[in-house]
Amino acid sequence: MTPAQARAAFRAGRVMTTSGVAPGYAQANLIAVPRADAYDVLLFAQRNPKPCPVLDVTDPGSWTTRLAAGDLRTDLPKYRIWEHGELVAEPTSAQRWWRPDLVAFLIGCSFTFEHALAGAGIPLRHVELGTTVPMYRTSRACRPAGPLSGPLVVTMRPVPADLVATAVKVTAAVPAVHGAPVHIGAPEALGVDLDKPDWGDPVEVRPGEVPVFWACGVTPQAALSALPFAITHAPGHMLITDVPESTYRSEG
Amino acid sequence: MTPAQARAAFRAGRVMTTSGVAPGYAQANLIAVPRADAYDVLLFAQRNPKPCPVLDVTDPGSWTTRLAAGDLRTDLPKYRIWEHGELVAEPTSAQRWWRPDLVAFLIGCSFTFEHALAGAGIPLRHVELGTTVPMYRTSRACRPAGPLSGPLVVTMRPVPADLVATAVKVTAAVPAVHGAPVHIGAPEALGVDLDKPDWGDPVEVRPGEVPVFWACGVTPQAALSALPFAITHAPGHMLITDVPESTYRSEG
CATH class of the missing domain: 3.40.1640.10 (PSTPO5379-like)
Structure with missing residues (x-):
């Protein structure tokens, strides 16, 4: 289409x-x-x-x-x-x-950079499964503005360990669509339980893969x-x- | 200081x-x-x-x-x-x-990237002369917002022809301070008369040098x-x- x-x-x-x-x-x-x-x-x-x-x-x-x-x-x-x-x-x-x-x-x-990620050989599990990318409220607060305040919301994509650096490079080149990841691995340090997304559907993180988190445009909606x-x-x-x-x- | x-x-x-x-x-x-x-x-x-x-x-x-x-x-x-x-x-x-x-x-x-330009071997004539960088209203209009509208304002620095590409690379790396030049050479195509800056002082563009124009923070002031x-x-x-x-x- x-x-x-x-x-x-x-x-x-x-x-x-x-x-x-x-x-x-x-x-x-x-x-x-x-x-x-x-x-x-x-x-x-x-x-x-x-x-x-x-x-x-x-x-x-x-x-x-x-x-x-x-x-x-x-x-x-x-x-x-x-x-x-x-x-x-x-x-x-x-x-x-x-x-x-x-x-x-x-x-x-x-979603804008998923095409570029796929082009760099990075599999996108939620696309393969036909589900919605998992999104999480994190324990990190945004800087408030007037009455608007809230947590940073992130998307998560599992990336094979040998492709994490590639995923960083590909997305760092597109700052207008969130740019480089905000957090790589260690979901607990971000206050995230991978099995319980706040929006979207959970996806499996397989052995040899690392959960990679990007800032998400649902953040202002949550504020x-x-x-x-x-x-x-x-x-x-x-x-x-x-x-x-x-x-x-x-x-x- | x-x-x-x-x-x-x-x-x-x-x-x-x-x-x-x-x-x-x-x-x-x-x-x-x-x-x-x-x-x-x-x-x-x-x-x-x-x-x-x-x-x-x-x-x-x-x-x-x-x-x-x-x-x-x-x-x-x-x-x-x-x-x-x-x-x-x-x-x-x-x-x-x-x-x-x-x-x-x-x-x-x-001014923020002038230190980096100097570090890359690019001479800054207005600094050498102790004058204010020349600024020009251009013939290019900004996109209006409510009652605010006006021309793009630029600064100009003469750059030796063999260093123009370096000047582009150095400043492209700092988008938060205007980034890469908006125009290189051909001041008339920008509606600019080099001898008559709207703010600051004129500087000489010597043989072998090219006038390089960067977007200027005086633009909103002019709007x-x-x-x-x-x-x-x-x-x-x-x-x-x-x-x-x-x-x-x-x-x-």
Whole structure:
């Protein structure tokens, strides 16, 4: 599927995790909040750039982004609607809930570098299994901004020990989609129980493999509970953009 | 001078351009605006990251930054006070003008990489001459944010032709302080007349040298005219931070 075909399918109601869909194109997390709360979200992202690399911000009331032709209210496979930190709905279209004062933040997603990881010979277990990458709240706190605060959230991928350095190099080259891992091995030092992801599905870490953790775009979503209203993507159900992943390779 | 000694001298009233001062430490542009306008400034920076790499944002009413021990109202050599785009004062202390609702943005400065350029054998003419680096408004427009709009502003340094590639490599490694040049040679294609800088002093480009242009932190300052009130540094008169320049070398 091309990015446009994938978005058309989601617009028509198809629901699926987007990991592995439209390989080679950047994917993005969605957070839409009222204009009055937008500064705090943008500042939270500025203060926590590793989990929150901002790729685009829409003008209030607009539901289009320069990252993807289409409609942000309908073109993701699944949304979450939040009121005062409570999940009130998980619809496949956010049209009913979209308000004229909403500002949408598009935040880089580690799905973007999975194509490059696979190209470097690194197997991606959750893609092989057709499940959602496991995501964990860690014991590491983000730097707060106004009422927004919360833990760093990470994704985990098991990597064969002889390929861990390669995984670091490949992802360090794409800082706009979380960059290098934040933690390698020793999940307990991060406050993580591998068997119990907070989102997504657990995957086996086999002998000879090391759990590798990358900062995750669900981090700002986990910090939103102080806000009266927000619309986000459902974890694993991202915006597929028209931007080739290579665009985000760092100039260094 | 150490960064703390330099700030103490400026606090005591000494006025000088900070290029070449406290080599090896990051320098920063200052923009302070009322909280009500802070979102537009932060969004302008997000949309124009090359000229506006945000290093820190203070909480409203605070005049300290984690980048430098001291007082942002007094520790720069010279300030500019703006009302509705008019320059109303150029004091050596901003204490009288600081308001409780101000939010201060510290933005990366190309002075930060001059130490690395010099270390790579690239002569810096404005440092040799003791003048302020020439800065130019270009014909290239920034992406607007709310009422903020304006041209890309650049600094220019003449570089011997055989060292231009080195200058690119050295500065590409520090994206938080503007990164690689935005334009090399052909000033007319950028709408620039080398003899007439908009800020700073002209420098000679000698035979065998090429004018190399980097994005400049004066860019957001040039976009502020729509705002009712702002305090900025005076061009060339930066905040000297306690952060070693090497901190901002990219992970790639």
